[in-house]
Amino acid sequence: MHPKIAEVIEYDVCTACGACSAVCPVKAVSVNTKAEIRDPDDLTLYVKGAAPEVCEKCYACGRVCPVVHGYLKDEFENVQNFFAAKSAIPGQDGGVTSAILKSLLEKNEIDCVVGIVRDENWQTELILMTKPEDVDKTTGTKYTYDSVVSALREPFEQYERIAVVGVPCQIHGSRLIMDNINDKIVLLVGLFCMESFYHDVMTEKIIPEKLGLEVSDVMKLDFAKGKFWAYTKDGETHNVPIPEIAPLAREPCHACCDYTAIHADISVGSVGAPDGWNSVLIRTETGQKYFDLVEGLETMEDPKPGMSLIKKLADMKHSNNTEHYLEACEKFTFDDAGIY
Numbered sequence: 001m002h003p004k005i006a007e008v009i010e011y012d013v014c015t016a017c018g019a020c021s022a023v024c025p026v027k028a029v030s031v032n033t034k035a036e037i038r039d040p041d042d043l044t045l046y047v048k049g050a051a052p053e054v055c056e057k058c059y060a061c062g063r064v065c066p067v068v069h070g071y072l073k074d075e076f077e078n079v080q081n082f083f084a085a086k087s088a089i090p091g092q093d094g095g096v097t098s099a100i101l102k103s104l105l106e107k108n109e110i111d112c113v114v115g116i117v118r119d120e121n122w123q124t125e126l127i128l129m130t131k132p133e134d135v136d137k138t139t140g141t142k143y144t145y146d147s148v149v150s151a152l153r154e155p156f157e158q159y160e161r162i163a164v165v166g167v168p169c170q171i172h173g174s175r176l177i178m179d180n181i182n183d184k185i186v187l188l189v190g191l192f193c194m195e196s197f198y199h200d201v202m203t204e205k206i207i208p209e210k211l212g213l214e215v216s217d218v219m220k221l222d223f224a225k226g227k228f229w230a231y232t233k234d235g236e237t238h239n240v241p242i243p244e245i246a247p248l249a250r251e252p253c254h255a256c257c258d259y260t261a262i263h264a265d266i267s268v269g270s271v272g273a274p275d276g277w278n279s280v281l282i283r284t285e286t287g288q289k290y291f292d293l294v295e296g297l298e299t300m301e302d303p304k305p306g307m308s309l310i311k312k313l314a315d316m317k318h319s320n321n322t323e324h325y326l327e328a329c330e331k332f333t334f335d336d337a338g339i340y
Contacts, residue, residue, distance in 0.1 A: 004062035018150025019173030020061035066172035071257035081282040084273040084303035093270040094278035111159040167193035168258035175263035190261020192269025195249035255325040259314040
């Protein structure tokens with residue numbers, strides 16, 4: 001028998017969420033931007049990938065893998081409350097995610113959260129936020145991918161109340177860790193996501209070739225109204241139709257069937273809310289409890305265009321990706337992997 005994660009990697013549907021890397025007791029699995037099978041006898045190659053030959057058969061990796069776990073048909077079945085919100089904190093739209101993290105850190109409700117910072121060349125880096133002011137470094141959506149959950153391995157040893165903010169696959173993996181491995185994660189904040197891109201694709205193809213811009217001139221990136229937008233330092237806006245860049249998304253994104261992060265406690269996005277606001281989906285009692293502690297937020301009930309647009313985009317993602325996911329599943333040997 002072998003760990004199911006090896007096939008997830010082999011068939012290129014590994015989301016690189018990093019959950020397997022965070023929980024593997026022998027560090028046989030590690031994740032970078034693209035996972036590959038690695039030679040277990042050459043420790044210098046343990047930068048990324050899976051080494052089934054050194055697996056201890058605990059199957060922790062398979063129990064926390066969102067691809068192995070699969071997707072729910074109705075990703076809105078657990079939504080308890082829907083509204084729009086915004087804060088005074090500068091952010092991608094309404095700054096709601098930043099407001100949540102800052103308030104909870106200020107009130108000592110959480111000990112830490114993993115975040116992503118970027119430089120002017122849109123190179124990103126994972127950081128551990130333990131103070132409210134750390135949150136200011138991570139505002140804005142990057143649209144490139146980092147294995148957020150893999151960075152939890154050390155925090156699991158140091159902290160008791162960890163929050164995770166991430167896109168659907170990262171939240172899915174984190175929920176599976178909570179349910180199967182480790183109870184130190186106390187809050188999951190999910191971000192709407194249609195697809196993401198590797199760093200080199202964004203900085204070497206999309207920005208310079210599709211948008212015709214210098215990477216260092218770009219201040220903000222955004223998906224809106226069927227286009228991918230770039231906002232530059234001179235105050236100008238530039239855009240390209242989404243269909244022109246969608247094929248450049250990471251291959252695993254084409255098999256993902258979760259748009260709003262169904263496994264989150266709170267989901268946040270810009271779609272469905274007016275400009276300058278965030279849509280907020282409260283999915284669990286835990287999410288409501290923590291959201292009620294957040295200060296400095298203005299809320300709006302029944303925002304427009306509302307849930308109908310969110311569901312439209314979710315249906316579009318499911319329609320585009322379900323076939324790809326099912327094709328991958330046909331190749332898996334689940335009965336031979338210790339996963340039931």
